[in-house]
Amino acid sequence: MRILSERKKSSTPAIQIDGVHKKFGDYTILNNLSLEVSRGEIFGFLGLNGAGKTTTIKMLLAMLKPTSGKLYMLGEKVDAGNSTLWSKVGYLEEATFYPDLTVTENLDIARRMQGLADKDAVHQVIYKLGLEPHQKKKAKHLSLGNKQRLGLAKAMIHNPEILILDEPINGLDPAGVAEIRNMLYNLATNFGVTVFISSHLLEELSKVSTRIGIIHGGRLVQEVAMDKLEQSLQKNLVVNGLNKPALKKVLEEHGYTFEDTPDGYIKLTNEHAADHPERLAELLVQRNQPPTSLRVVTEDLEGYFLRTIGMTRGIK
Numbered sequence: 323m324r325i326l327s328e329r330k331k332s333s334t335p336a337i338q339i340d341g342v343h344k345k346f347g348d349y350t351i352l353n354n355l356s357l358e359v360s361r362g363e364i365f366g367f368l369g370l371n372g373a374g375k376t377t378t379i380k381m382l383l384a385m386l387k388p389t390s391g392k393l394y395m396l397g398e399k400v401d402a403g404n405s406t407l408w409s410k411v412g413y414l415e416e417a418t419f420y421p422d423l424t425v426t427e428n429l430d431i432a433r434r435m436q437g438l439a440d441k442d443a444v445h446q447v448i449y450k451l452g453l454e455p456h457q458k459k460k461a462k463h464l465s466l467g468n469k470q471r472l473g474l475a476k477a478m479i480h481n482p483e484i485l486i487l488d489e490p491i492n493g494l495d496p497a498g499v500a501e502i503r504n505m506l507y508n509l510a511t512n513f514g515v516t517v518f519i520s521s522h523l524l525e526e527l528s529k530v531s532t533r534i535g536i537i538h539g540g541r542l543v544q545e546v547a548m549d550k551l552e553q554s555l556q557k558n559l560v561v562n563g564l565n566k567p568a569l570k571k572v573l574e575e576h577g578y579t580f581e582d583t584p585d586g587y588i589k590l591t592n593e594h595a596a597d598h599p600e601r602l603a604e605l606l607v608q609r610n611q612p613p614t615s616l617r618v619v620t621e622d623l624e625g626y627f628l629r630t631i632g633m634t635r636g637i638k
């Protein structure tokens with residue numbers, strides 16, 4: 323019986339959003355949003371400013387009600403009155419603390435605000451987040467990375483199974499992002515914590531997440547596992563020659579589609595052209611238009627994000 327209930331527990335998704343709509347007045351902010359996050363995943367929730375990330379997070383935290391649709395965490399319906407559920411969920415919007423108090427003192431205040439009687443919770447979370455060497459330091463003397471650690475420690479003081487982070491990496495330098503990645507990886511791998519982290523920066527989010535969901539216009543438009551992201555990046559052949567009009571004519575005659583790049587090259591837009599650069603090289607040589615440059619260019623992460631949400635670079 324116990325084994326069965328344990329199995330049921332671990333097979334239930336950590337987070338389940340099911341056909342959620344949210345309207346503010348006449349404006350539809352979330353439009354049939356559905357997604358699932360498994361236990362122990364670090365799920366990156368990516369979208370431009372205004373895409374609906376914070377609205378989604380507020381609904382997960384029962385701070386807002388959906389107009390329709392359902393939200394579940396750890397198999398339980400999200401409900402403001404479900405205190406058992408809230409004892410298993412941690413939330414961090416922004417790392418704030420008392421600058422003149424030490425790490426331990428700040429965490430002890432967080433413990434009392436959570437109504438936790440067990441004083442050992444402070445030491446446990448210090449251990450979990452690797453803050454032992456800094457526990458006696460005043461918060462204002464911590465490095466940026468350790469300030470983030472302290473913020474996470476506050477959100478984790480009650481040992482939650484799910485950690486929800488709203489834009490914690492925006493504005494961090496590369497070292498700060500690496501710090502967050504190590505912390506989240508440690509929490510997910512060694513402590514089985516599920517992390518839901520929002521950002522508008524794919525580059526940064528890709529470094530900390532195991533999977534990413536892209537929200538645009540209140541809809542989930544794409545989900546991609548980080549180990550599959552590389553395969554999803556578009557590859558294009560970019561070519562140039564001494565006589566560009568003549569080269570373009572050859573391309574047209576052989577069914578290639580193309581566009582000019584801002585830096586004066588010709589980018590082939592056929593889906594599979596980049597699989598065989600040698601075919602193009604051979605053709606151009608045969609037709610007396612030898613390329614002065616021919617290379618395969620892989621789209622960058624920002625390009626992938628903008629393509630996925632149907633926008634071109636430069637439009638924000």
Ligand SMILES: Nc1ncnc2c1ncn2[C@@H]1O[C@H](COP(=O)(O)OP(=O)(O)OP(=O)(O)O)[C@@H](O)[C@H]1O
Pocket residue numbers: 346351369370371372373374375376377378522
């Ligand atoms: N209480 C509200 N009343 C009306 N509109 C709202 C309200 N809260 C949010 N919105 C609108 O809903 C849309 C989504 O906002 P939300 O804060 O969820 O976006 P976001 O993806 O978190 O963006 P950001 O990265 O800027 O925080 C925005 O257009 C916002 O102006």
